[in-house]
Amino acid sequence: MNPETSLPTDTADAKAEAKKRRAAAKAEKRAEARGRRGRSQDGADGSPADGESSADGSGGAAPSRRTGLAGWRDRLVGLWMRYVHPVLDVVSPIGWSVLAVAVTCWVLGLLLHLTELNVVALVLTVPLVVAGLFVLGRSNYKVTLDLQTHRVVVGTRAVGRVEIANPTQRPILPSRIELAVGSATAQFMVPRLDADAEHEELFAVPTKRRAVLVVGPVRSVRDDPLSLMRRQVTWAKAQELYVHPRTVRLDEAASGFLRDLEGTPSSDLSSSDIAFHALRDYAPGDDRRHVHWRTTARTGKLMVRQFEETRRSHVVVALDNLAEHYASDEEFELAVSTAASISAQTMREEKELTPFSFDERQRTGTFRQLMDDYTVAEPLKEKISLHELGQKATDLAANASAVMMVVGSHTTARELNSAANQLPIGVMAVAIRCVDDAEVKRSAIGSLDVVTLGSLETLARALRAVGR
Numbered sequence: 454m455n456p457e458t459s460l461p462t463d464t465a466d467a468k469a470e471a472k473k474r475r476a477a478a479k480a481e482k483r484a485e486a487r488g489r490r491g492r493s494q495d496g497a498d499g500s501p502a503d504g505e506s507s508a509d510g511s512g513g514a515a516p517s518r519r520t521g522l523a524g525w526r527d528r529l530v531g532l533w534m535r536y537v538h539p540v541l542d543v544v545s546p547i548g549w550s551v552l553a554v555a556v557t558c559w560v561l562g563l564l565l566h567l568t569e570l571n572v573v574a575l576v577l578t579v580p581l582v583v584a585g586l587f588v589l590g591r592s593n594y595k596v597t598l599d600l601q602t603h604r605v606v607v608g609t610r611a612v613g614r615v616e617i618a619n620p621t622q623r624p625i626l627p628s629r630i631e632l633a634v635g636s637a638t639a640q641f642m643v644p645r646l647d648a649d650a651e652h653e654e655l656f657a658v659p660t661k662r663r664a665v666l667v668v669g670p671v672r673s674v675r676d677d678p679l680s681l682m683r684r685q686v687t688w689a690k691a692q693e694l695y696v697h698p699r700t701v702r703l704d705e706a707a708s709g710f711l712r713d714l715e716g717t718p719s720s721d722l723s724s725s726d727i728a729f730h731a732l733r734d735y736a737p738g739d740d741r742r743h744v745h746w747r748t749t750a751r752t753g754k755l756m757v758r759q760f761e762e763t764r765r766s767h768v769v770v771a772l773d774n775l776a777e778h779y780a781s782d783e784e785f786e787l788a789v790s791t792a793a794s795i796s797a798q799t800m801r802e803e804k805e806l807t808p809f810s811f812d813e814r815q816r817t818g819t820f821r822q823l824m825d826d827y828t829v830a831e832p833l834k835e836k837i838s839l840h841e842l843g844q845k846a847t848d849l850a851a852n853a854s855a856v857m858m859v860v861g862s863h864t865t866a867r868e869l870n871s872a873a874n875q876l877p878i879g880v881m882a883v884a885i886r887c888v889d890d891a892e893v894k895r896s897a898i899g900s901l902d903v904v905t906l907g908s909l910e911t912l913a914r915a916l917r918a919v920g921r
Contacts, residue, residue: 548681584677596688776832779861843875
């Protein structure tokens, strides 16, 4: 093309229009960039950021910043919670009292020109300033809380450790670490830590009683000698420690289930079991040991025994957890340990188990779940008739073969008889009365066997008496 030749008019117009479109696109991009910056600031103030879903669940653009009085209120609340509240929270109640008296003395002393009040104000201001110096500064720890195990038995030592590390490249001054264990708090000092240095503290948790103890959190604390100001930072979250009830192993002879050896018969027929049902003709594949030879000789053809399949023993452990039925906390703990021991033995023998109390039904999926549920069992202050315990046993396990009711010393014979009358006919019913320091003895209330024990160590002997 000749360079001197002019462009056609329509081509020049197209170029001009393309230039306008590019300019408009650039202006639109700049507007979108400004909008994204504004929305990101709204997200920092607590509103959804760009790309997040709105409150109604739609994926559109985030709502714009609130304006007017509501917007100013939101900004003030955000500033208060972020900057002011953490500072005010450092001052203890004693510190606030001293500060209030100091301000009052300063105001009255300056207005009334009373030197004595000014002196008092100065004396109170000095410890406040010193306390502020004690809590200044920041520590950057890396703290690990490690429990050796999260489940122990009453009386077993529970051990854990707290590891404090300095992940920074500058030394950290000594500080005090607090570890909450239940309602108590353990304290230990952390020495000066150089860069990448570590410090370890071992601790033991007392497990004298059944409970769920909350171990943690771990906090670093800075405060002054007069406790006017206190600054604490949480580094490690709390963990739960289950202190399971104490249990004893029971052999099968002591489990009290000897009468239930055959289980409960069902309508299913089997060629080999315990419960004899009838005779039938021999079929190829039948076990020759089940041939009934006397009938075979009389009829002239092979006859074999037909059996009913028996079900596995179904044991119900009913814990009476009404507070009014127990003379002391120790007596209730004995009842919980007794119920847990019987339930544990039943689970070991792979028998069907239904453990429950008035307000809860213990889980039987695993041994740990069973013990966890017994750990949180608590006495009820409510007024409930004991016959509801027997009724609940019938409702939960109508086909039960043995029901073990664990009760306290204040449970009367009439209440026990009322509870036993709610059980199905033919079920083996045993009531275990837990009485502090009592000797093992056996009695009966109608068809209900009643055994009394005073310590967990005598449980096996008490249940052997039932098995006779």
